Amino acid sequence: MHAMVLDAARTPLRWSSLDVPAPAKTQVLVRVQACGVCRTDLHVVDGDLTGTRFPIVPGHEVVGVVVKTGADVENARIGERVGIPWLARTCGRCRYCTSGRENLCDAALFTGYTVNGGYAQYAIADARYCFQLPEGFASDELAPWLCAGLIGYRALRAAGDAIRLGIYGFGAAAHIVTQVARHERRDVFAFTRPGDVAGQADARALGAAWAGGSDEPAPDELDAALLFAPVGALVPAALRSVAKGGAVVCAGIHMSDIPSFPYATLWGERRVVSVANLTRRDGREFIALAQRVPIRTRVASYPLERANDALAALRGGTLAGTAVLNVA
Numbered sequence: 569m570h571a572m573v574l575d576a577a578r579t580p581l582r583w584s585s586l587d588v589p590a591p592a593k594t595q596v597l598v599r600v601q602a603c604g605v606c607r608t609d610l611h612v613v614d615g616d617l618t619g620t621r622f623p624i625v626p627g628h629e630v631v632g633v634v635v636k637t638g639a640d641v642e643n644a645r646i647g648e649r650v651g652i653p654w655l656a657r658t659c660g661r662c663r664y665c666t667s668g669r670e671n672l673c674d675a676a677l678f679t680g681y682t683v684n685g686g687y688a689q690y691a692i693a694d695a696r697y698c699f700q701l702p703e704g705f706a707s708d709e710l711a712p713w714l715c716a717g718l719i720g721y722r723a724l725r726a727a728g729d730a731i732r733l734g735i736y737g738f739g740a741a742a743h744i745v746t747q748v749a750r751h752e753r754r755d756v757f758a759f760t761r762p763g764d765v766a767g768q769a770d771a772r773a774l775g776a777a778w779a780g781g782s783d784e785p786a787p788d789e790l791d792a793a794l795l796f797a798p799v800g801a802l803v804p805a806a807l808r809s810v811a812k813g814g815a816v817v818c819a820g821i822h823m824s825d826i827p828s829f830p831y832a833t834l835w836g837e838r839r840v841v842s843v844a845n846l847t848r849r850d851g852r853e854f855i856a857l858a859q860r861v862p863i864r865t866r867v868a869s870y871p872l873e874r875a876n877d878a879l880a881a882l883r884g885g886t887l888a889g890t891a892v893l894n895v896a
């Protein structure tokens with residue numbers, strides 16, 4: 569099979585021929601149809617994240633069809649379309665796994681980071697961590713649900729019942745979370761890179777009540793803010809915009825350092841929290857909700873062999889939509 573392989577940080581992905589992997593007992597072999605390109609992939613390629621197991625096939629927003637099942641697989645059939653998310657496997661025994669917080673498992677494996685992912689024609693995955701996907705959505709349209717959607721959903725839930733919701737960084741996750749937030753009758757205030765007029769128009773088209781640059785003050789006090797941009801300076805900026813009791817939720821896996829700020833900025837029971845990974849429960853809840861909304865993703869398609877171009881476009885902020893590799 570063909571795959572795009574990352575041999576080391578800060579090198580381009582390499583177009584390679586690999587053996588089609590054989591599924592172990594609890595695994596399925598999936599013929600990949602589409603794989604989303606996530607900002608986390610950039611952090612892996614750029615070496616912002618340590619712990620990558622090289623050589624690695626990146627990609628953790630994988631949609632494809634089951635073509636082979638291991639002997640102990642019970643919840644997946646050959647021919648069924650499934651989604652493979654970032655959370656590849658957890659230990660099932662630690663204090664996090666046994667308390668509904670498998671997203672925090674110290675022994676977890678992660679797709680496209682510590683086990684091979686979906687920038688390939690085939691991928692193997694533990695069937696217990698795969699998601700069933702609804703009919704009526706194209707595979708490339710579903711791919712971004714598997715991380716941008718899931719993490720956005722977890723971040724939104726961490727914001728509680730906030731009505732006036734600020735969203736900093738208007739990429740793939742923000743596109744999805746805005747649709748969910750509008751469905752839940754919340755008001756969205758979108759903060760883009762300063763001067764990103766197109767991004768601001770985009771946010772308004774999705775139903776944002778207001779859109780402006782992240783250097784602008786919010787027009788109204790926010791009840792909570794979600795940060796998808798990996799920019800630590802946005803944490804105190806967002807805190808200054810939220811009302812007393814409000815949360816600033818940091819949803820990225822990596823962020824530049826947060827500059828120091830006066831305690832008065834935090835005072836009034838404001839909170840700063842991070843959201844890490846996903847649980848399978850998040851996945852089931854989000855996929856059911858996303859069907860009802862229904863979530864529509866605007867896809868910028870790339871063939872598998874152009875994964876480097878897709879990553880460069882994501883880095884440059886020049887994408888009109890969410891980059892997805894369409895795998896033939």
Ligand SMILES: [Zn+2]
Pocket residue numbers: 658659660661662663664665670673674675676
């Ligand atoms: Zn565990």
Ligand SMILES: [Zn+2]
Pocket residue numbers: 606607608609628654715716
């Ligand atoms: Zn991701």
